Amino acid sequence: MINNTHTDNPLRFVAACRLPTEWGEFTMHGFEELRSGQEHVALSMGIINDGAPVLARVHSECLTGDALFSQRCDCGPQLQAAMQAVQAKGRGVIVYLRQEGRGIGLINKIRAYQLQDQGLDTVEANVALGLPVDARDFVLAKHILDYLQVASVHLMTNNPQKVATLNRVGIDVVERVPLEVGQNSENAHYLSTKAQKLGHILG
Ligand SMILES: Nc1nc2c(ncn2[C@@H]2O[C@H](COP(=O)(O)OP(=O)(O)OP(=O)(O)O)[C@@H](O)[C@H]2O)c(=O)[nH]1
Ligand SMILES: [Zn+2]
Numbered sequence: 782m783i784n785n786t787h788t789d790n791p792l793r794f795v796a797a798c799r800l801p802t803e804w805g806e807f808t809m810h811g812f813e814e815l816r817s818g819q820e821h822v823a824l825s826m827g828i829i830n831d832g833a834p835v836l837a838r839v840h841s842e843c844l845t846g847d848a849l850f851s852q853r854c855d856c857g858p859q860l861q862a863a864m865q866a867v868q869a870k871g872r873g874v875i876v877y878l879r880q881e882g883r884g885i886g887l888i889n890k891i892r893a894y895q896l897q898d899q900g901l902d903t904v905e906a907n908v909a910l911g912l913p914v915d916a917r918d919f920v921l922a923k924h925i926l927d928y929l930q931v932a933s934v935h936l937m938t939n940n941p942q943k944v945a946t947l948n949r950v951g952i953d954v955v956e957r958v959p960l961e962v963g964q965n966s967e968n969a970h971y972l973s974t975k976a977q978k979l980g981h982i983l984g
Contacts (some may be wrong), residue, residue: 858963
């Protein structure tokens with residue numbers, strides 16, 4: 782009889798390669814969601830499957846910030862700082878989830894930004910569009926970390942909700958490591974809204 786008691790893994794590992802970067806050489810592991818075909822990656826450095834807690838970042842895709850140098854948010858500088866921190870330790874992992882716009886997708890994020898240009902804040906804009914404020918699924922990170930044999934992490938984030946969510950899905954977050962970079966005059970209001978409405982800890 783087939784044993785169906787285990788939770789189904791929504792992802793499959795596809796391939797891994799070297800990824801030389803400005804912050805040293807990572808291994809890039811590629812995953813695919815079985816249902817949607819959505820692709821995700823993890824960047825690892827050093828030996829991370831030895832059971833000791835690993836310095837980790839669970840980063841959500843932000844095309845505008847990560848790749849297009851947008852100053853509307855702090856995502857690009859956060860990603861770079863996380864990669865740099867991993868390099869400094871010689872050991873760590875960046876899980877990069879393709880959950881653009883906190884899961885609403887790129888075009889909806891542009892719609893939300895359009896409303897923000899008219900005065901709404903990051904939360905009000907999603908609500909006005911009838912979209913969830915945060916639709917991200919962090920179970921994917923759990924499956925990716927399981928594949929990499931990482932059970933506990935020092936998590937680089939300013940979002941205590943993310944710590945709680947990851948703990949809930951089975952990732953043991955032994956410590957939250959603040960990741961406060963990328964503040965500028967364009968994103969000052971956005972960051973203060975995140976602190977006030979989404980609970981981000983920003984000094
Ligand atoms: N819908 C929407 N998504 C945004 C906006 N600004 C950034 N994002 C998305 O938000 C995600 C990053 O989430 P953040 O709230 O910045 O930070 P976090 O991941 O919760 O917390 P940190 O770990 O501290 O970065 C990325 O997927 C971005 O594309 C916005 O104004 N509206
Ligand atoms: Zn961003």
